[in-house]
Structures are given as C-alpha cells and as structure tokens.
Amino acid sequence: MATHSYVDECELCSGHLEIIENTRPPHTSEECYDCGWWETNEEGYEGSGFRDLNEINDLRMMDGMDELSHEDLVATRIRINGPVPLPPYDEYACVINRRPASRDP
Numbered sequence: 001m002a003t004h005s006y007v008d009e010c011e012l013c014s015g016h017l018e019i020i021e022n023t024r025p026p027h028t029s030e031e032c033y034d035c036g037w038w039e040t041n042e043e044g045y046e047g048s049g050f051r052d053l054n055e056i057n058d059l060r061m062m063d064g065m066d067e068l069s070h071e072d073l074v075a076t077r078i079r080i081n082g083p084v085p086l087p088p089y090d091e092y093a094c095v096i097n098r099r100p101a102s103r104d105p
C-alpha cells in the first residue's frame with residue numbers, strides 16, 4: 001500500500017489536520033487532531049464525523065503530540081459549533097457497569 005501524508009490547516013477549527021493520501025486504491029482520509037473531525041472517501045468506509053477524545057488522543061500519541069484535555073476539546077467544539085463531548089467520567093462509569101464479573105474457572 002502506498003501512502004503519503006502531510007499536515008494542513010483544519011477548515012473547521014484551524015487546528016492540526018493530517019491528510020493521508022493512498023494510491024492503491026486511490027482515496028484520501030483527513031483527521032483533525034484538535035477538533036476530531038474526520039473524513040474519508042475510502043471505498044466501503046466513506047463518511048465523516050467527529051472522533052471522541054480517546055480516539056483523538058490515540059492519534060496524537062502516535063504522532064508524539066501532547067494529550068488533548070476534555071476542556072480543550074469542549075472549548076474547540078463550542079467555537080466551531082460542533083457536538084460537545086460528554087464528560088469523560090460518564091463514559092468511564094458506563095464501561096465499568098457493562099464489564100461482566102470475572103471468576104477463575
């Protein structure tokens with residue numbers, strides 16, 4: 001797979017926009033590391049939307065960038081009139097409640 005990536009300015013928040021161009025098959029994906037906007041025209045995965053804080057921070061860590069805080073993301077989303085993320089605490093509580101009790105056989 002041949003890919004080429006470069007950084008551009010996000011048209012929504014003016015933040016760090018990673019653009020990944022693939023030649024086989026040809027498609028382009030965009031990931032904003034500040035507001036979480038993503039867009040792709042990859043066959044079978046076409047779409048766009050906003051990533052949540054954990055997904056944004058996974059991407060930022062792979063690029064050696066500092067972690068984005070929940071407050072920063074909320075401030076950016078309010079500025080661009082995007083969806084405001086829920087506090088991370090709610091998400092965490094949800095995961096704990098769903099985890100089944102584990103017992104040794």
Ligand SMILES: [Zn+2]
Nearest residue numbers: 010013032035
């Ligand atoms: Zn952005």
